[in-house]
Amino acid sequence: MKKHGEAFEFAAIGHVRTPFKDKFGVPRQPGLAAEAKGVIKLLPDPDLKTALKSLEEFSHLWIVFVFHEHGGKNWKPSIRPPRLGGNRKVGVLASRSPHRPNPIGLSAVSIEKIDLDAEGGPEIYVGSVDLIDGTPVLDIKPYIPYADSIPDANAGWASEPIPRFEVRFTPEAEADIQKQDPVGEKNLRSLIISILELDPRPAFQKRQHPVSEKETWGRRYGFDVLEHDVKYEIQEGLFVVYALE
Template sequence: MTKRRRKKKEKQIQPNHEYYGDQTKLNEIPEDRITMDPIGYIHTCFPKKNGSPRQGKLAPTSQGYIKLLASHAHHLFHGLEEYSHIWVIFWFHKNRVTSSTKSYMINNSQDKPDIDQAPAPALSDYVYTKDQRYPPDNVMVRPPLLNGKKVGVYASRTPHRLVPIGMTMCRIERIEGDTIYLSGVDMVDGTPIIDLKPYIPKFDSEPDARTPAWIDNKSDIKTVRFSDEAIDGLRRTIDTVGLRLLANEPANSKSGTSFEERVARVQTLITEILINEPRSVYRRKKKTHESWGFFIDTLNIECQVDPDGVATVLGVVDTETYEHQRSLEHATGNSSNSREDVVD
């Protein structure tokens, strides 16, 4: 590298300390652009954001699997079976699309195919360059544990980040060929995966780490109970519709799980989700005692929280039945049992 090029490079990487209010001189920031494809997608028991746990460790019964989109996947996984846990690095693809990003995606879309050509498969193009995200949509956020108070984006685990990358520590259940099966997941079904890294306590755990006091704030929900109607609906749905992921067993399993074990597994997962307060701050404060619900696997769960902090599961139906009921309610203008997105 010549002296002139070296000086130019050094000038490029100098930190920019000049601000005009909150606005940085964007034209002085080095132009690095990162383009990548997912290494795979995770399939989980959470079809929607609402109801998915805020951290995978809070719902150890939850399950999912990742199928690598790579050749020689078995070589990439070689040795990973010796670890018990793994870091999953992923993209928050369900974040609301901002107007600037939407505009970029429209203005930079590919030319339409000829009328005689088959349409190209849908491809999501997530653009989070400094131009598209400025000014940022989220600088301060309200973590659920803070009950409406704000902290900066980087003082929280919010999905709504300048570059929406998430990380979750999951338990490795097994590896079969190009697919890794996990428990303790918090990702929505179909989430793009960026990377996998083994969890190493020697490097990843810090017993003396400091955290703010609000991290230990307790949930408003103290206990969870199931009504007789909910138990009947759960058993009927599992018997007639079945489970998509929560019944997942190793390929070489001879016995499999019994019907009662599947029912108990779903009850445990519902309890794990509710006891850790999946409601938004708005719902906790403004619609405290209204019934509400969420989805798990093939199931729709309706519940309600009383003033004493008891969450009662009122009913369980399969997702298709629920969607049909909702469409009828919307048609008659009699809507209930709201579904909301959980926002950290």
């Protein structure tokens, strides 16, 4: 479908560094994986450094970004949200799908630290990110609770509680984690749990092979995080990590 209306051109002011090298394993919303840390790396522009003045007074911020690797060139008016298991279609503008008329996203993240004098440009350390590594940033804005939070808002078709699954590790996987993150500096184990308990598989895999069905048990999958290939399988309604490569 062709786009209509005025055309605008924007330049990224930086990018986000995150543990996620590809879309598999990325949390589907900000805040779902507290252990997912990232860094907003801004361009080495003195004006951008000045523009960050007083941001440290806020606890959270909005990231306005580009879905630069969503994998599709044309958007469709209806999509099947993974949250609904791919069983129901909704309008794309009634969803947060990256396949949009304009592939622009919005995420609220926590501010952990700001380094204005970092080599190569200012850095903003953030928590609970849901972005793939290298995501271009168009803008950032402070999160203001009285304006941005609506406690009695209706979440529509996304109002059902998000299911979470138990995650276990084989002795071999525990040994791999101890070898790769001996002092827990990366929070590697906690990060893997926060990703896997939400079932990071694509919607079609969830639909074809539900975690609860015995026919699914024994199936093996993987995802990349912090430059590790996490290997896991489904067993008796839960996820079992058996190796890190």
